[in-house]
Amino acid sequence: MPDITHTDGNTHICLNNNDVVQCTETISTLTGLLQKEITEVYDRTVKQDALETKTYFEENVQIELKNEYLATIPDMKPAAKLVGSIKSNQQGMVKKNDTLDKMKTVLDWFHDRELDYTTGFMRYGVRYQNGRLIVPLTGTYNIYSFLSLTENNDFANVPVQITNRTEVKHSIYKYNVKLGKDIELASSLQTHRRASNLYFNAFSSQISLLVQLEAGDEISVKLSDLSLTSYPSDNYFGLHMI
Incomplete structure (x- = not known):
């Protein structure tokens, strides 16, 4: 065409x-x-x-937030490290009837603004109250505690087998208002011997664990004999979300 x-x-x-x-x-x-x-x-x-x-x-993915932390950015993971200090003079000798069941909370920690000139820190919503760290977010946490312990030996010439005392127990506890009581998460149990030719004995205890925590859980460190923490400058206690 x-x-x-x-x-x-x-x-x-x-x-x-x-x-x-x-x-x-x-x-x-x-x-x-x-x-x-x-x-x-x-x-x-x-x-x-x-x-x-x-x-x-x-x-x-269920991430629970306390109301005051709703604006917290999820990738800014909560973390804290408390450093030992002498403030309350809480140390006291163990009474004869005291047992490992009568654990006492370690209260002597630098915290909040007191940590500015130390190796410690508190970040992204973690709070401190009466020896306890309060976590703001539900998740998996690494919790750790180190205690440098010192035992004075007033009976240096007494044989070791006589001066041996009962075990020392160092534990990390969790408290939640839903349960209404402290729950032991981990502990370190050891005997401590005092050398017969020395006036003091120094030893240490360390705990580290991974645990699932809920928002609002309160974490604390307890010891069966607070008199052993007479030199707390080397002590530390902390946690961080992983």
Whole structure:
């Protein structure tokens, strides 16, 4: 038909767009279609990935926050390290009837602003109250405690087997208002011997553990004989969310 312009099929392509046939240069047309399709597929993938990620966190990741920490950024993980100090003079000799069941909370810690010039710190919502660290977020925590203990020997010439005392117990406890009582998480139990030719004996106890904690749990360190913490400068106690 003489009134129809012939199109070279090797260099042009004809497409039906809303019942309108358009013939354009093949390479540029296909390149434009490919780029448009890639952009649309990428946008759909990004939106689908964001939706699936949000759904996963809503259905599988339960992060409980106390009301005062709702603005806390999740990737800023709570952490704290308290350093021992002599403040309350709480040390006292063990009474004859005292047993390992009568654990006493170690209260002598630098905390909050007192930590500014020490190796200790408190970050991202962790609080301190009466010897306890209070965690703001539910999650898995590493908890640790180190106590440097010293026993005075007033009977240096008494044989060792006579001057040996009962075991020393060093423990980490958790308190939660839902339970209403302290629960022991971990402990270190050891006997301590005093050398017969010395006036004091120094030893140490260390605990470290991983544990699942809920927002509001209170963590404390307890010892069966607080008189052994007469030199607390080397002591430390802390936790961090992993």
